[in-house]
Amino acid sequence: MDNLTHSLIGALIGQTGLKKLSGLAMPTLIVAANIPDLDAACSVYGTQSLAMRRGLTHGPVAMAVLPLLLTAIMVGFDRWQTRRGKRPAARPPVRPLHLLLLAYVGTLSHPAFDWLNNYGIRLLEPFSSRWFYGDSIFIIDLWIWAMLIGGLIWSWRAERQGGDWARRGSIVAVVLSAYIFGNGVTTGVAEARTAQWVRTTYGIEPELVVASPVPIAFWQREMLWRGGGQHGRRDLNLAGGWLPTLVGQATAGPVPIGMDDPRIVMAVRTDPDARAFLFWSRMPFAQPQPDGSIVLRDQRFGNPLVGDRFSVRIAPGLRSADRGE
Secondary structure (H helix, E strand, C coil), X not given: CCHHHHHHHHXXXXXXXXXXXXXXXXXXXXXXXXXXXXXXXXXXXXXXXHHCCCCHHHCHHHHHHHHHHHHXXXXXXXXXXXXXXXXXXXXXXXXXXXXXXXXXXXXHHHHHHHCCCCCCECCCCCCCCCCECCCCXXXXXXXXXXXXXHHHHHHHXXXXXXXXXXXXXXXXXXXXXXXXXXXXXXXXXXXXXXXXXXXXXXXXXXXXXXXXXXXXXXXXXXXXXXXXXXXXXXXXXXXXXXXCCCCCCCCEEEEECCCCCHHHHHHHHHCHHHHHHHHHCCCXXXXXXXXXXXXXXXXXXXXXXXXXXXXXXXXXXXXXXEEEC
């Protein structure tokens, strides 16, 4: 998910009542909810960063170590302020063990929410490089933004007025959980319907069907499938006639996947960009170009607005591959 969502999730966890456990609880929760994205620094490597993101800093070792480091920093900051006489008088006592618990809760929320979209996350790195996908929530979900921002304001208002702010925060957390669960059910239904549609329409047994969430229209999915050396897509509106199809493209396919070209095998051996792309890619396909080159893409990012950011070009004659940026 985007970092605004992670930050709001950290704040919401605090507003359920947990921020009462220790001084500096709220900043610890917000920072912890974002800290696994330390690997964003690897984006300077361009295409090769695809093999580095959502891996080591999102795996079990990082989940164990990062909260310890964050807690040490927060406790040290509190003591530093105390020594300098600048510690806010209204700040409750900092309880290291309670703060450590909150750091773990906030940090663990990060991979939990990253898993919800179809970009992928390597939850077991460095022990396994397997990617995991939830396929339920678009990477920037405006409905989640609205729920979190509105819910936090609702809770903070009760806090200022001396009301039961923790109860309001807990209600928002339940509503958010219900929304996420509903999207998971929507994805499951969409994948089952699409698999049957591919069998009936094309006589192809799908090897992989992915329900890709779309912006705003949580009742809709961009359905991606592949099987028998072919791939395709279609839009599916699970709301029927009740809600409009907001994001739509023409049904495409079947189209050859094209990943059996021997030049691709050679490129993986010699070109780090191609190797990183194919390590990251979940649904790769090859597009031969008129000049004899090949462009590797991923079905999940077929939209022209973002597709070129997630592609690699294998130049004619197996020379070095250019980054698709």
